[in-house]
Amino acid sequence: EGELNIFNWGEYTSPELIKKFEETYDVKVTITDFDSNDTALAKARQGGNNFDIVVPSATFVQIWINEGLLLETRPDQMENFKNVDPRWIDVEFDPGRRYTVPWQWGTTGVIVDTDIYKGDPNTSSIFLDPPPELVGKVNVVPEMGDVMTMAVLAEGGKVCTDDMEVLKRVHAKLVAAKPKWVAMDYGSIEKYTGGDYAAGLAWSGAAMRIRLEAPRFVYGYPKEGYPIWMDNVAVLKSAPNAENAKLFQNFIMDPENAALISSYARYANGIKGSEAFMPEDMRDAPEIVVPEEFVALGDFSPACPPEVNDLYTRIWTDVLK
Amino acid sequence: MARSHSVRHQRGFTFIALTCFFLLYLPMATMVVFAFNAGTTVGQLDGLSLRWFRAAWENDRIIDALLRSLTIAPIAAVIATAVATMAALATTRTAPYRGMSLKVAFINQPLMVPEIVTAVALLVVFARIKVWTGYTGLGYLIAAHTAFCVPFAFLPIRARLETMDLTLERAAADLYARPWATFRHITLPLLWPGILAGFMLAFVVSLDDVVITEFIKSAGQETLPTYMLGQLRRSVTPEMNAISTVFLGVSIAVVSLFFLLSRKKT
Amino acid sequence: MAPDSPAIEVMDVAKAFGEARALDGVSVAIRENEFFTLLGPSGCGKTTLLRLIAGFDFPTTGEIRLHGQDIAGQPPFARPVNTVFQSYALFPHMTVEQNIGFGLKMLGKPRAQAAERVNQMLALVRMESFRTRRTSQLSGGQQQRVALARALAPAPRVLLLDEPLSALDYKLRKEMQGELKRLQTETGITFIFVTHDQEEALTMSDRIAVMSGGRILQVGSPRDIYDHPRTRFVADFIGEVNFLAGTLVTTYGTAGRVRLAVGGEVQAGLPDTAPPSGPVTVIVRPEHAELRAPDQPADLRGTLDQVVYFGTDTHLHVRLSDGSEFVLRQQNSPGGDLGLAPGAGVGIAFKPGAARVLKD
Amino acid sequence: MAPDSPAIEVMDVAKAFGEARALDGVSVAIRENEFFTLLGPSGCGKTTLLRLIAGFDFPTTGEIRLHGQDIAGQPPFARPVNTVFQSYALFPHMTVEQNIGFGLKMLGKPRAQAAERVNQMLALVRMESFRTRRTSQLSGGQQQRVALARALAPAPRVLLLDEPLSALDYKLRKEMQGELKRLQTETGITFIFVTHDQEEALTMSDRIAVMSGGRILQVGSPRDIYDHPRTRFVADFIGEVNFLAGTLVTTYGTAGRVRLAVGGEVQAGLPDTAPPSGPVTVIVRPEHAELRAPDQPADLRGTLDQVVYFGTDTHLHVRLSDGSEFVLRQQNSPGGDLGLAPGAGVGIAFKPGAARVLKD
């Protein structure tokens, strides 16, 4: 009985999961896509759209909470909360999980075609200072946050730094690197497999899907440091179907269900025991299971304060002009 | 026998035109071929199959979005064409009057503003209305689409009216036709090709819109373009090609039918 | 409605478009059953006057009466007046039959009755075999006849025709002139006919109004207008004419003697309101003068300048002593040649009553 | 180039558009400095022939020679032939001056030389004060003169004129006829002039070719064509004519006696290749017959049916005993009235040489 409106990234929601939820609770689920955190936020803030559930990235969760957009659903008191990996409970953006439930998490790294590049893939110089064989074949995702963070880390800065010296170097680095890139695109699989791109800044799940199509690609964890991100399921304060939304939050903390999410979009999910239900190829995939030696290099991305975002934007605009 | 000289001949024009047609259809042909691809990616042909047609047919979200697009576009195009026709009637066939060019400029205004701007403006305005009234239906999308379709319908209809012979309407009035009868029996039939052209343009423009729709859609109001925009981050599945191929087939059929019918008439 | 009131009365009508006055105080009464022609150069206001009568436009001042009734407030579709447009304005999306039946349909005539009337009209204009043709598949003359039938079908009291023949070629025009005249006689409808072709006006009309610059200069029968033009403009516009300057020396009754500037004295008819004396202009139509041998008595003398052959007639251009030209029109005889070469000295004799003093 | 070869020689030219034959074996030679007119009804192929000469189209078969040279391979811009189009086709985005200078510019004439030639042309057509006007601001007659000047400026050897006067009103047309004739005389250029107005053809031409259905029926001087038409079509198309059926009873030399079907016997001129005897058609021009009182000797008798006033002339329609109509044309006298009412019995007398037997 009833309905549920989910507002999520495009091509991110497993149809199987939805079907299962619909059958279990007899709820009609509608999925609506957004294509960026900012659009989602803007739309939700203006209100009146009937959304129940939204899936913001970790960097945005604090904003959503501060703006008073989210319902405090207390997932920490839900039945399936016990399944949540302790690593993802006391997260900075939602300590103790009073609002959100993990959807998927992943890393931002580099991907490279080993047929063309024989060197060490685990470095951000793949895109910040591409070796000659990769010049003109690098694709970079057009996400300011990911690119800036990666560059800041490469220049020895901290995430969300406002250190002008670092940023100056970051600016110079990006300006020098950009001409060597071929595109700034959400590199779809066939662009890599089809030979349009030989390397790039990419998300782990995307990298895995590419590797499955063309095993010559490897995913690299930059030794200079790389960002870790997580998308989270939250319920809007204005949700017309808040009860169903809570049911959904609880539902996806079940390992079997969480595994459905991951097997569709190919990212890890933060629910203990879900690996057991995942397809073979994901259980030991280097993109999903971060190899031991790289774990420490990851930095979880927080939301940068407005002043820093401002600085980043100006650098970003200047680089792209 | 001498080679015929004609002022209708310009060196190279036929070549450019035929190349243009070739290039115009190359992507369409590619799309159609890949719709029948047996493989999973769009870029590589691995044999032929109908699997993507089946997949598209079974993908509720695609079908749902397609049906929504096919609901909004005709309604918006019909309304836009109707109001544009009226406005075109009011801004032609009289001596230019004060305010006429202003009206024309006003009606063409949606052409002048980048889509994203209208999108943001409508997001803000419509959200308020949604909150006040509690109504969140398709009406907003239809209203917005109608507005930006108006100039596209207006341009060809007005162009047609401008070249239409006014004495025909006078002749009708002279033959005891009241204004409405004149419009129905004379103006409308003669204006029909312009109206159809306007409608088609409006329809296509509505069908294409992504930015404005993306900003003002409410929950569950995905259209085909916004659904595709969501896929941008991942990859385009051949399902889209399949859907588009079907769509192309249907539009060719519809347009052919229209051309055949209109040919018979004149 | 007064039984003997004129079909159309135009009473001091003016029409201004912005600054420009297309009509400037026009008054004229058109009788029932009359073939009335408006004749004048391009831009003189002929179409404007028709448009006011049809109701497509409204006079700036003045009044128009139809059978004694002011029709100011009536839109075109309420006036029992139909128009044959210069461009025909046939509806391109209808057949011949549908075009002709349009007015009847709009009047709400029963279908059978309308169909019969359409048949009558098709017969009248001899277009029975074209009933289902599209109008675009008709020749100019055929289109003209359909336009006529369409305008006649609702049996209007007055038919307005705006240069209906000007788009046709010479031979066809002659033919259609005959047909139009026949139709008017047969139907007895009042025709108001616009043309800028003087020959057309002269052959077809009961009365002619000569217009210029938004005014009516003269109204009268073709003969009246041709033989007794009141102004220089009318004289010149209708047919060809020779103007001779002179001085009126004596008058007796309706005639007087004029001393010509080129020499000699002639007798000339006087207008009703003749100037008692002083400088006048005398007009002589080319066909009202005859060539004389140099040694015979003549009204004027000169040298033959140019001979223009016409088929039916020949124009003889004679150079007078003051350098001006005088044209004579002479009917041709079978195979007959003039026997005169340009350069020969000739005399010109006016036929009795040929010379007339212009009012000016 | 042979010095005395004709300006244009059209040799057995045919032109087909798909099935339709617009020209069907046309041969004609047009002399240097001649004012040559193509006359014929709408659709007879006049424009088609001009377009072949100008090079806008190519003959299906046959050859066209310009001063003895085959010009088949030359595109229009390579032929020393210019055209004055029926619609003038003045370039609307250029001034009068630029229009006239266009051909010179395309020929790459030096600027100063071109400017001088433009001035000459402006003077020739008396349009000096309009040099900087846009062509849309000109009246019909003015436009016509600019078109003429534009075509004359590059000093073509042959000028083609496609109904240049048909868009003008009656009065203006008469005026422009005079100007055209003057220009042709002054420049000495060969004119090929197209018209469907027989009067225009008769007054202006040195020679006329009468066309019909893609063929040339007769070529000759205006007088020749008018007085000695070879076929019924030519007789009918040029001027008005009465046809009388009869039987040739005797012939002597160039004349013979014909027994008319309506009764009576007349003397009639014979064509060069007269049929020795048998049924013939006799033609009489309306102005070559005279009205007689019923009691006077006459060639034909009948009753007066209709009197059509013309200004210069009057047409008398006489109904003959077999029901056919015979038209007489009678020059009007000042104020003179016929004194006869329709219905009166009349006699018709032919002037000497009026009746001619048609070849048929």
Place this chain on the structure above:
Amino acid sequence: MPTAAEIATLESRRATRMRWWLSTPALAVVFLFAVAPLAVIVLYSFMEKGDYGDVKYWQFSLDGWFSVFFERGLFDDSIGIAQAHVSILWRSVKLAAITTLVTLLIGFPTAWFIATRPERQRDFWLFLITIPFWTNLLIRTFAIQEVFRNEGVLNSLLLWTGLIDKPFQIMFTDLGIFLGMAYVYLPLMVLPVYASLEKFDFRFAEAASDLYATNSRTLCHIILPMTRPAIIAGCILVFIPALGAYVTPRLLGGGKNLMLGNLIELQFGQARNWPLGAALSLTLTAAVMLALLVYVRVAAKSGGRAHG
């Protein structure tokens, strides 16, 4: 009984009323759903930017407008002309202009070709032009990508014919953008130009050819000037949307360089600077209007209504 003059005014009032009745629905739709909402944009351009997008309501500030034209140095406090904006604007104008030119160079001959077909064939060719545009813009753009890619249809074709020996990079280059945009906007050029050429009276061309102009000179001296209004209309219809284009350059150009449309989108999105976005949009709109106004003035002066 009303006098003639009264009737005339009455009639002209009736006509005016009728014209308003007829135009009101269109004006209302456009006003309510396109023009009036722009008031929001005007308002936003004068407010303080919100920390995470949107604006701080009723806190007025000129920062948005200031940043359109000026910028503080990235790493110092100097104030200068907004270099980034200027170069993006320049790039966008250049891109739109070249797109317009490419569209014209392809579109004019194509329109010419259709207009010179026998009358019965013209509808068919026109129909062929419109068909591809019944397919959604995004799909069309993806399909173009398939054609342009290094291993795409076009390169395969060229390699197969031996015209080139290694793939020709079109994707992610400016050439790709121009061709892609030309593809997308082609009908907006072809349709008005065709409408004009179809009505063009080729007797003018024959007249020119009669006056010793070769066909190419006839084109330059007669046909182009006489169809100029339609060509300009087509150029405007292409140029304006191209200036604000967003999806096509991003997909085909690889999104490496910002266009005006992307810049504005960036402000409303990741950059979270709505006042600047609003001010930029208004600047763009004003520039477009100004350009149009100038065009109308110039066109009116140069003899107004030319033929065609």
